[in-house]
Amino acid sequence: MKSRLAVAGTTLLALLFSMFVSVQPAHAAVGLRVSGGRVVEANGNAFVMRGVSHPHAWYAGQTGSFADIKSLGANTVRVVLSGGRWTANTASDVANVISLCKQNRLICVLENHDTTGYGEQSGAYTLDQAVDYWIGLQSVLTGQENHVIINIGNEPFGNNSVTPGWQAATTSAITRLRNAGFQHLIMVDAPNWGQDWAFTMRDNAAAVFDSDPQRNIVFSIHMYGVFDTAAEVTDYLNRFQTAGLPLVVGEFGHDHSDGNPDEDTIMSQAQSRGLGYIGWSWSGNGGGVEYLDMVTNFNVGSLTSWGQRIFNGANGIRQTAREATIYGGSSADTTPPTAPGTPAATNVTSTGATLSWAVSTDSGGSGLAGYDVYREQGSTDPQLGQSTTNSITLTGLTASTQYQVYVRARDGAGNLSANSSAVTFTTASGGGGGACRVAFSASPWGSGQGGFTAYVTITNTGTSAVNGWSLAFALPSGHGFQQGWSATWASSGQNLTATNLSWNGGLAANGGSTQIGFNGTWSGTFTRPASFTLNGSACTVA
Structure with a gap:
């Protein structure tokens, strides 16, 4: 073939070259990208986001949060930015954010929050204004395609009809970014405050995806009260999967003012798919949604019940996150750590024990991330705790009970070692503790009648841990129960009972606590419950 081309001369060469170029993509995607309906890295390895949003725009001084979020196992952080609706995040600030993501081996989803609720919320920016902001940051974003995803605008439309609508405005925004030379994976949020209850994004996603010459778009659904049943969650995910379109759950919580999202199904379905x-x-949440904080006052050592659920619960971040391979070289770390030594049990009481073991080693390059401790019960061994060192103090154990416990090591890429040998010990006899304190707070609305959202904090004031609890109380006359969260709720007339879930049943002695909540109705005069019992024992009301 080479000899024939050489004889044919310059004209034929030029013609063949132009034909070759014409069949190539106009702009080949680089860095993080979409392939086969999935997000992959530049090397083709699948990347599944497991992370949390960090409100950097309002708490720019909390730069330690990046390391803290990573320490709990996340592989992604979604960073709230503003281009002027709030104090603008400058190019130098955003460059530092990207540096912090890279230092902590996190993929950085940068989102412009200015667009939140456009058409319904005063002061909201258009998607076109959001693109202006991204173009202004192009100098610090170019070259970061392996590490940065651009989330054009957070929840860019409220519930009101506006012109141009979601499809036209989103397509225009993507076109402007590509024409400006952006090569990044672009994330686009749904309308209806991100929840797409009118299915505008669902039904028009294919057209938006095809409008991008790079076909490098991932769609983001925010799942709050609209997604309060398993059927609603699975149906929405099924539609995108059937269409072969890339989707992430870009926001969700364990509760919300518009209803109680089914976080268990959201997380399990995301993992299985x-x-x-x-x-x-x-x-840092405010405005009545403080319950969506994962840690209290940015303190990584003070996980809330929501933080415990998303990081440490079933299908949670610790269990399912895998670090991006860009931080481990050209190929993924698939080498598991060595098995830890057999744990030794000391300081065994009726409700707890201290375990220590010989450390593991990791030769895969991503480093040891920590250890997981399990009670050996066959194929469904329950997890008793996690540690970043080679020791742990277990609490919430049952008195007079034999435990067989083993340990596994986990590296930064999520590889798990073989099990250690198990240690066997029996807890001492003793009670579960009955002393308790309950703090009840509520936010009623309406005049003469209305609704309310209540938060109930249960504190164990006894000297022995509580392992499993049931809280009982009665609502005053004229008050009714609608739905609750962070517990299994049962109601009979005015009488309510809340029973712990698998992840919040242990209340440590001398101050261990958890918070649950529920929505209700009232008429006449709003009144708080007068008394509470925990496992049949009366509690002090704070």
Whole structure:
């Protein structure tokens, strides 16, 4: 072939070259990209986002949060930015954010929050204004395609009809970014405050995806009260999977003012389908949604019940996150750590024990991330705790009970070692503790009648841990129960009972606590419950 081309001369060469170029993509995607309906890295390895949103725009001084979020196992952080609706995040600030993501081996989803609720919320920016902001940051974003995803605008439309609508405005925004030379994976949020209850994004996603010459778009659904049943969650995910379109759950919580989302189904379905999820949010919430904080006052050592659920619960971040391979070289770390030594049990009491073991080693390059401790019960061994060192103090154990416990090591890429040998010990006899304190707070609305959202904090004031609890109380006359969260709720007339879930049943002695909540109705005069019992024992009301 080479000899024939050489004889044919310059004209034929030029013609063949132009034909070759014409069949190539106009702009080949680089870095993080979409392939076969999935997000992959530049090397083709699948990347499944497991992370949380961090409100950097309002708490720019909380730069330690990046390391803290990583320490709990996340592989992604979605960073709230503003181009002017709030104090603008400058190019130098955003460059530092990207640096912090890379230092902590996190994929950085940068989102412009200015667009939130456009058409319904005063002061909201258009998607076109959001693109202006991204173009203004292009100098610090170019070259970061392996590490940065651009989320054009958070929840860019409220519930009101506007012109141009979601499809036209989103397509225009993508076109402007590509024409400006952006090569990044672009994330686009749904309308209806991100929840797409009118199915505008669902039904028009294919056209938006095809409008991008790179076909490098991932769609983001925010799952709050609209997604309060398993059927609603699975149906929405099925539609995108059937269409072969890339989707992530870009925000969700364990509760919301518009209803109680089914976070268990959201997380389990995302895991089984290989879809990313990003919870809202790390800390600093206000305006009545403080319960969505994952840690208290940006303190990584003070996980809330929501933080415990998303990081440490079933299908949670610790269990399912895998670090991006860009941080481990050209190929993924698939080498598991060595098995830890057999744990030794000391300081065994009726409700706890201290375990220590010989450390593991990791030769895969991603480093040891920590250890997981399990009670050996066959194929469904329950997890008793996690540690970043080679020791742990277990609490919430049952008195006079034999335990067989083993340990596994986990590296930064999520590889798990073989099990250690198990240690056997029996807890001492003793009670479960009955002393308790309950703090009840509520936010009623309406005049003469209305609704309310209540938060109930249960504190164990006894000297022995509580392992499993049931809280009982009665609502005053004229008050009714609608739905609750962070517990299994049962109601009979005015009488309510809340029973712990698998992840919040242990209340440590001398101050261990958990928070649950529920929505209700009232008429006449709003009144708080007068008394509470925990496992049949009366509690002090704070």
